[in-house]
Every structure is written in structure tokens, then in C-alpha cells.
Amino acid sequence: MNEQSLSRLSINQETIKQWSLPELAEGCVAAGIDKVGLWRAPVQAYGVERTAGLLADAGLSVTSLCRGGFFTALDPAERARALDDNRAALDEAAALSTDTLVLVSGGLPPGSRDLYGARERVAEALSELVPYAAERGVRLAIEPLHPMFASDRCVVSTLAQALDLAERFPADRVGVVVDTYHLWWDDQAPAQIARAGAGGRIHSFQLADWITPLPEGVLLGRGQLGDGSIDFRSFRTEAESAGFDGPIEVEIFNEALWARDGADVLAEVAERYLQHAC
Amino acid sequence: MNEQSLSRLSINQETIKQWSLPELAEGCVAAGIDKVGLWRAPVQAYGVERTAGLLADAGLSVTSLCRGGFFTALDPAERARALDDNRAALDEAAALSTDTLVLVSGGLPPGSRDLYGARERVAEALSELVPYAAERGVRLAIEPLHPMFASDRCVVSTLAQALDLAERFPADRVGVVVDTYHLWWDDQAPAQIARAGAGGRIHSFQLADWITPLPEGVLLGRGQLGDGSIDFRSFRTEAESAGFDGPIEVEIFNEALWARDGADVLAEVAERYLQHAC
Incomplete structure (x- = not known):
């Protein structure tokens, strides 16, 4: 395997969810990969400080922490809880020495049909969080999710919308996630990637392929690189x-990959990355 | 039921798929609805001329025929077959006295990752079909489908893309379908509806609601009006x-609706239409 060409590859831990954090660390080191993306729940289960120590000992850096966000509630108490949870996520990101917290904005509140209002509440939440993020040296990265998630998960569906929100704040504080899975269909994406890059706002770059048929609930329908429609x-x-010259993170949610041997999946991801993204 | 307020309502036959064409005709007349949208397969099964006679006898007009399209193949023989099939669809539309053939553009050919090239092949097919459509007095209505269908069904995902294609041709020959289910998430849709209307290119206006979770394959996930997120x-x-002052067609693909008594479904559609769309 060409370790030089893998120098920008980061493995998001959800891609190989069957691995514990120690297995992930050992597996990445063995494969010549020195970056990982993490999720809060497994990190909390293992311990935040303990995860930071494990990865530092293995020489691994953390390219992003998933995820904060879910800012769209109408109920004030629920909104306050979301902000508290995002402050905790920023603390965790700082403890893991990652500079990027990925934000999934949240869907429509029950009974609401007001996408515009929901997006404005995302902006309000960002205003609240930016000073706290700045103190911790962590950037807030707004991830537009595919429009099929607009009602139940993320009212920010395009890179243009994410940038419209991010550009209300300094570029070193609020940026965007460019995830191929969510953006591949959009003919405006190339122009918006140029806009994001020119503004220094590509805070994370993630890869997963688009495959069909989509499974029930559509969340776990992402494909291995090369199996689908994305260039x-x-x-x-x-x-x-x-x-953009930052890390390139592979984040695939796919039950078929989770059912396989983790080292096999990692080797396949690296091979497909070299074949399709290099 | 307020028949005056139902004067613009059209029932797409797939909404009450459990009904035969005679049941649909009888049911609509009984409910005070004088317009239907049709699909080729059930019409062919009943007979095109026979359908035209049935509906004329019942005093029903046909607001659209679904569907032509599937223009994106790379293989010349397959492309020729698609054009032949679309000419047949235009003949059927003329025989049914509808002025509108709905076009679903087609997805990516197997192994292709070139959305741009596929969209250009849609334009080429339109060029071929426009004279034939003009002779029959039928308009070609490009339907943008939700981006979740971009790979396997329709490479035209936004109203802007549909208009970019349509505007290469005269407005009385090529227009667009505004279907709430496919467009509701798009913050550019209001401006594009204005563009389409100003150009006289809203050839069909269809309603279905967005509900989650999406079922496997996502095709049959549309919701009854009022059950979901769409305003x-x-x-x-x-x-x-x-x-736009044309017919408003309700087109819902939903197995739960198909499992119910057709007259109950029709009454509910009319009630929800009055409640949510009037």
C-alpha cells in the first residue's frame, strides 16, 4: 500500500463501527493511516480523556468530532438543552485536540412546515456558540445533509445554504462540511465549493458513495467508494x-460493511480511496 | 363537499390505484370532481380509445398523462427505442385529449457518473420529440424529481434544471411539472416557480406530502395531504x-392508501385538499 498517497486519508470510526477504539487505533497504525474522525457516543463510552491518550500514544490525530447541532426546536427549554449539549461537545472536541466539530442542524419540529424559520434558529444557535468555540480553538462545521433528510434531520440541504449561514461569522470559527454523499446530485456544488474554499470555510471533506436502492429510513444506505454514482x-x-489541502475523511454508514472483518474493510477503503479519489 | 372549491382539483389515478378506470370515472363524478390524471400502463390495459370514450361519457377531462421520458441511455438502440416509446406516448396523450405528457428524464446509465452528460442527452431527446409533440398538440412537461432519485430515475433534480432544459424550446411545447413532493426542500423553488410562471411553462402542478420514515426504495413514501411537512x-x-390558473393534481403513491376503500380515499383527498391547499 502506498503510504505516501494515504497521507491525507482519515477514517471516520463509523465506517468500521464493529471496531472498538483500541482496535481502530491499532488497525489504522498497521495500515499506515494516521488520522481518524470520531463520534461522541463511542468516545464517551470509552472515556474522552482515555480516548485522547489512546490516540496520542498511537500517533493518531483527530480530524473531526461528530456531532453537535440539532438547533431547530421551538421549545425554549429544549433549545437551552441543545446549546448545553453543544458546549459539552466543544469541550470534548478540545480534549481530543480536534479543531472541528461537525454540526447537523436538526429537522423540522413536530407539526412545523417552516424550513425558513428553522434555518434562522440554526443561525441564532451559532451566534450563541461561536464565542465558546473560539475559547476552545474549535471550529463549527455546518454539514448540509441530502434533501431527503430535510424534514427529520437537517433543514440545511445545500452547500449554498450552509455557506449563507457560515458567512455570518468569521471563517476560522464557522465553516462547512463538504460530504460527497450529500452534495453529489447538486449542479451548484462546484461553484459553492469554490466559494467555500475561497473563504477558507471547507472545514471538513468527507467521502461516501451513492448507491441504490435506498434502505428503509435511508440513513444506512451509503456505499463503499467506487460502488456507486459519485465522481x-x-x-x-x-x-x-x-x-483545500486538509484531511479527506471516509465516512460510510453501511450494515454490510459493519458485518465484515474490520481490517478487511479498512484495506478495502484504502484501496478504493487510492483508486477513486487520488 | 364544496364543489365550487373542487373545480380545479384533478385526481391522478395512481392515488387510488385500487380503482379500475370505470370505478375512477364513477367515483370522481359522484364526488363532484371533473378532472383526472392518467398513467399509460392502466390506460393501455383498458384500451386507449376505450378510456377516452369512458371519460368523455363521464364528462371527465384528462389533465396529464404519465409518463414519457427515460432519455439518458448511452446505447443508440436503447435511445431509439425510448424515442419510439415517447412518440407512442404522445399519440396516446392526443387520443386521450390531454395537452400534457409528463416526462421523467431517466437516471444514470449503468457505470456512469456523468450527470451533466445525461442531462444533455435529455435535451437531445427533447429536440427530437418537439416537432412530433407539436403536430399532436401535446406539451412535454419535464418533471424534476427529488434528488434522492438522481441516480436511478431522474437526473433532473431541481426546477431550475428543468427550466434550463425547457427554455431551449418554445413555452407552448416544453414546460415543467411543479410537484410539491419533489421540490418542497428547495429554497430556490419559489424563485423558480416565478420564472416558470412568467414564461408560461407551468404545464402541471401536482401535490403530495413529504412524510418519514421513507420506505425501502423510497418510491412509495408519499404522504396524504396534511400528514407531512409541506406547506x-x-x-x-x-x-x-x-x-398559473390550471388544474391542481393530487398524485400520491402510498400503499396504505391503496389498501383502503377507494371512495374513502377520494373523500379524504378532497377534504385535505380543501383544508390544506385552498
């Missing part, structure tokens, strides 16, 4: 042309 | 502000 090399070229 | 009144206001 990763074009996405990477667009991001790099816009000045 | 129908805003859509209707936008279309009417843009000059």
Missing part, C-alpha cells in the same frame, strides 16, 4: 482548486 | 402569483 476525483479537484 | 398553500400562492 470523487472531480470533487477532490474542485476542493483542491479552491485551496 | 401547500404557499406553493399554490407562488404558482398563482406567477400566473
Whole structure:
């Protein structure tokens, strides 16, 4: 395996969910990969400080922590709880020495049909969190999710919408996640990637492929790189042309991958990455 | 039931798929509804001329025929077959005295990752079909489908893309379908509805609600009006502000509705239409 070409590859832990954090650390080191993306629940289960120590000992850096967000509630108490939870997520990100907290904005509150109002509540929440994030040296990265998640998970569906929100704040505090899975269908994405890069707002770049048929609930329908419809090399070229030279994180939620041997999945991800995204 | 307020309502036959064409005709007349939208397969099964006679006898007009399209194949023989099939669909539309053939553009050919090329093949097919459609007095209505269908069903995902294609041709020959289910998430939709209306290109206006969780394959996940996230009144206001005064067609694919008594479903559709879209 070409370790030089893997120098920008980061493995999001949900891609190999069957692995514990120690298995992830050992497996990545063995494969010549020195970056991982993490999720809060497994990190909390293992212990935040303990995870930080494990990864530091293995020489691994953390490219992002998933996830904060869920800012769209109408109930004031629920909104206050969401902000508290996001402050905790920022503390965790700082403890893990990652500079990026990924934000999934949240869907429509029950009974609401007001996408515009929900997006404004995302902006209000960002205003509240930016000073706290700045103190911890962590960037807030707004992730637009595919429009099929607009009602139940994320009212921010396009990179343009994410940038409209992010640009209300300084670029070193609020940026965006460019995730191929969510954006591949959008003919405006290339121009918006250029906009994001020019503004220094590509805080995370994630890869997963688009495959069909979508499973019930659609959340776990992401494909291994190369199995689907996405032209990763074009996405990477667009991001790099816009000045992005950061980590490239593979984040695939797929039960078939989770049922396999973790080392096999990691080897396949690295091979597909070299084949399709380099 | 307020028959005056139902004067613009059209029932797409797939909404009450459990009904035969005679049942649909009888049921609509009984409910004070004088317009239906049809699909080719059930019409062919009953007979095109026979359907035309049945509906004329019942005093029902046909607001649209679904569907032509599937223009994206790379294989020349497959493309020729698609054009032949669309000519047949135009003949059927003319025989049914509807002025509108709905087009679903088609997805990516196997192994292709080139959405842009696929959309150009849609434009080429339109060029081929426009003269034939003009001779029959039928308009070609490009339907943008939700981005979750971009790979396997329709590479035209937004109203802007549909209009970019349609505007290469005269407005009385090629227009668009504004279907709330496919467009509700898009913050550009209001401006594009204004563009479509100003150009006289809203050839069909269809309603279905967005509900979750999406079922496996996502095709049959549409919701009864009022059960989901879509603000129908805003859509209707936008279309009417843009000059649209045509039929409003309810097209819901939902197995739970198909399992019920057809007359009950029709009564519920009419009631929800009055409640949410008038």
C-alpha cells in the first residue's frame, strides 16, 4: 500500500463501527493511516480523556468530532438543552485536540412546515456558540445533509445554504462540511465549493458513495467508494482548486460493511480511496 | 363537499390505484370532481380509445398523462427505442385529449457518473420529440424529481434544471411539472416557480406530502395531504402569483392508501385538499 498517497486519508470510526477504539487505533497504525474522525457516543463510552491518550500514544490525530447541532426546536427549554449539549461537545472536541466539530442542524419540529424559520434558529444557535468555540480553538462545521433528510434531520440541504449561514461569522470559527454523499446530485456544488474554499470555510471533506436502492429510513444506505454514482476525483479537484489541502475523511454508514472483518474493510477503503479519489 | 372549491382539483389515478378506470370515472363524478390524471400502463390495459370514450361519457377531462421520458441511455438502440416509446406516448396523450405528457428524464446509465452528460442527452431527446409533440398538440412537461432519485430515475433534480432544459424550446411545447413532493426542500423553488410562471411553462402542478420514515426504495413514501411537512398553500400562492390558473393534481403513491376503500380515499383527498391547499 502506498503510504505516501494515504497521507491525507482519515477514517471516520463509523465506517468500521464493529471496531472498538483500541482496535481502530491499532488497525489504522498497521495500515499506515494516521488520522481518524470520531463520534461522541463511542468516545464517551470509552472515556474522552482515555480516548485522547489512546490516540496520542498511537500517533493518531483527530480530524473531526461528530456531532453537535440539532438547533431547530421551538421549545425554549429544549433549545437551552441543545446549546448545553453543544458546549459539552466543544469541550470534548478540545480534549481530543480536534479543531472541528461537525454540526447537523436538526429537522423540522413536530407539526412545523417552516424550513425558513428553522434555518434562522440554526443561525441564532451559532451566534450563541461561536464565542465558546473560539475559547476552545474549535471550529463549527455546518454539514448540509441530502434533501431527503430535510424534514427529520437537517433543514440545511445545500452547500449554498450552509455557506449563507457560515458567512455570518468569521471563517476560522464557522465553516462547512463538504460530504460527497450529500452534495453529489447538486449542479451548484462546484461553484459553492469554490466559494467555500475561497473563504477558507471547507472545514471538513468527507467521502461516501451513492448507491441504490435506498434502505428503509435511508440513513444506512451509503456505499463503499467506487460502488456507486459519485465522481470523487472531480470533487477532490474542485476542493483542491479552491485551496483545500486538509484531511479527506471516509465516512460510510453501511450494515454490510459493519458485518465484515474490520481490517478487511479498512484495506478495502484504502484501496478504493487510492483508486477513486487520488 | 364544496364543489365550487373542487373545480380545479384533478385526481391522478395512481392515488387510488385500487380503482379500475370505470370505478375512477364513477367515483370522481359522484364526488363532484371533473378532472383526472392518467398513467399509460392502466390506460393501455383498458384500451386507449376505450378510456377516452369512458371519460368523455363521464364528462371527465384528462389533465396529464404519465409518463414519457427515460432519455439518458448511452446505447443508440436503447435511445431509439425510448424515442419510439415517447412518440407512442404522445399519440396516446392526443387520443386521450390531454395537452400534457409528463416526462421523467431517466437516471444514470449503468457505470456512469456523468450527470451533466445525461442531462444533455435529455435535451437531445427533447429536440427530437418537439416537432412530433407539436403536430399532436401535446406539451412535454419535464418533471424534476427529488434528488434522492438522481441516480436511478431522474437526473433532473431541481426546477431550475428543468427550466434550463425547457427554455431551449418554445413555452407552448416544453414546460415543467411543479410537484410539491419533489421540490418542497428547495429554497430556490419559489424563485423558480416565478420564472416558470412568467414564461408560461407551468404545464402541471401536482401535490403530495413529504412524510418519514421513507420506505425501502423510497418510491412509495408519499404522504396524504396534511400528514407531512409541506406547506401547500404557499406553493399554490407562488404558482398563482406567477400566473398559473390550471388544474391542481393530487398524485400520491402510498400503499396504505391503496389498501383502503377507494371512495374513502377520494373523500379524504378532497377534504385535505380543501383544508390544506385552498
